[in-house]
Amino acid sequence: MSQTTFSATKEQAQAGRSWYVVDAAGKPLGRLASEIARVLRGKHKPTFTPHQDTGDFVIVVNADKIRLTGNKLDQKHYYSHSGIPGGFSAESYRHLLARKPAFPIEKAVKGMLPKNVLGREMLTKLKVYATPDHPHAAQKPQPLKVSL
Structure with missing residues (x-):
């Protein structure tokens, strides 16, 4: 008997x-990003491959009310470079949350997914909104139990 x-x-x-x-x-x-990445990958299902x-769609609401522990709001920075000399810029997460509230969650989840075509495909199933409203009511989303 072989399995x-x-x-x-x-x-x-x-x-x-x-x-x-x-x-x-x-x-x-x-902690929220790791739970979201787990559902996007499909690791919560017995059919995980x-x-x-094999993952599911995840809608995140109230992204502007996310919590960063400690002094990370001011000490943690988002770095980018435009490609030209002197084009380096650093922005604290306090300013980043005010400017683009969905970006920190997207960036954190992206870092927890595979770094290949499959990971980029999984990231398209993540929908992040700064307010409690979202346009996906027709899909009848279920609340995700996040144990933190």
Whole structure:
């Protein structure tokens, strides 16, 4: 009697997709991002297959009310470079949250996904909104239980 390992096909992976909604108000950024990345990858399902996108859609609301512990609001910076000499810029997360409230969550989740085509495909299933309103009510999203 031999047992074979289950490996989901692309059709099986896309068939059972669910929609989840997460309220980010008052939740720590890193812990919330790791839970979101787990659902986007599909690791919460028994049909998880590492080389297939078996994950679900995640809607994050109240992204502007995310919590960074300690002094990270002022000490943590987002760095970018335009490519020209002298084009380096650093912006604290306090200013970044005021300017683009969805960006810190997207960046944190992106860092926790695979660094390949599959990871970029998984990131398209993440929808982040600064307010409690979102346009995905027709998909009937279920609340995601995040244990922090």
